[in-house]
Amino acid sequence: xxxxxxxxxxxxxxxxxxxxxxxxxxxxxxxxxxxxxxxxxxxxxxxxxxxxxxxxxxxxxxxxxxxxxxxxxxxxxxxxxxxxxxxxxxxxxxxxxxxxxxxxxxxxx
Amino acid sequence: xxxxxxxxxxxxxxxxxxxxxxxxxxxxxxxxxxxxxxxxxxxxxxxxxxxxxxxxxxxxxxxxxxxxxxxxxxxxxxxxxxxxxxxxxxxxxxxxxxxxxxxxxxxxxxxxx
Numbered sequence: 001x002x003x004x005x006x007x008x009x010x011x012x013x014x015x016x017x018x019x020x021x022x023x024x025x026x027x028x029x030x031x032x033x034x035x036x037x038x039x040x041x042x043x044x045x046x047x048x049x050x051x052x053x054x055x056x057x058x059x060x061x062x063x064x065x066x067x068x069x070x071x072x073x074x075x076x077x078x079x080x081x082x083x084x085x086x087x088x089x090x091x092x093x094x095x096x097x098x099x100x101x102x103x104x105x106x107x108x109x
Numbered sequence: 110x111x112x113x114x115x116x117x118x119x120x121x122x123x124x125x126x127x128x129x130x131x132x133x134x135x136x137x138x139x140x141x142x143x144x145x146x147x148x149x150x151x152x153x154x155x156x157x158x159x160x161x162x163x164x165x166x167x168x169x170x171x172x173x174x175x176x177x178x179x180x181x182x183x184x185x186x187x188x189x190x191x192x193x194x195x196x197x198x199x200x201x202x203x204x205x206x207x208x209x210x211x212x213x214x215x216x217x218x219x220x221x222x
Contacts, residue, residue, distance in 0.1 A: 033210065033211075035211075041215070041216075042201060042213040042214060042215050042216050043152070043201075043211070043213050044213070045110070045210030045211060045212070048210060087151065087152070094140075094157070095139070095140050095205055096140075096142065096154060096157065097142075097154075097211060098154070099151045099152045100151065101150075101151045102150070102151050104149075
């Protein structure tokens with residue numbers, strides 16, 4: 001089976017940098033993904049790491065260490081619109097995703 | 110990436126009735142999945158919708174309660190049968206093509222009274 005742990009809530013101020021950590025235990029690992037979900041909205045895909053290292057997409061970066069079963073999402077130059085829930089997810093050979101419990105990010109002025 | 114249209118967006122249903130949720134994808138996806146999400150909670154996989162054959166259900170979900178169809182690569186339905194208040198939740202369909210990112214429908218917020 002798969003299990004993922006991430007902090008339930010993080011608060012940061014506009015313009016700051018925030019890191020959301022995710023640790024996982026899996027029986028098979030086919031990549032770590034990150035999704036953003038605003039209240040009342042659908043999850044939207046942010047990033048994917050299959051190999052160790054950092055992937056950068058604009059203000060968002062995602063990191064993976066397979067040896068540590070650990071990854072993080074880094075959000076830079078925070079904006080109010082970044083207030084949302086962020087989910088890490090691991091995939092299996094069947095392309096099925098198991099999601100973490102989600103981290104609610106609150107960005108304050 | 111694909112765009113998924115999901116309907117209805119919300120419904121209030123009487124207990125004992127059934128509701129069918131539809132998802133239409135604007136392009137072919139290899140895999141389609143159905144998830145359930147309680148407000149403020151994570152997503153729980155209900156089943157994988159297989160084209161032209163029976164869906165593959167996760168532990169705790171059964172076909173009699175959640176029948177799923179996927180007649181082609183771009184369309185799938187989930188029925189919530191014989192509903193009870195415990196079925197009140199948000200139901201989401203999703204699809205994945207050859208890349209690694211899921212696309213989700215906008216969700217169906219179901220309230221059973």
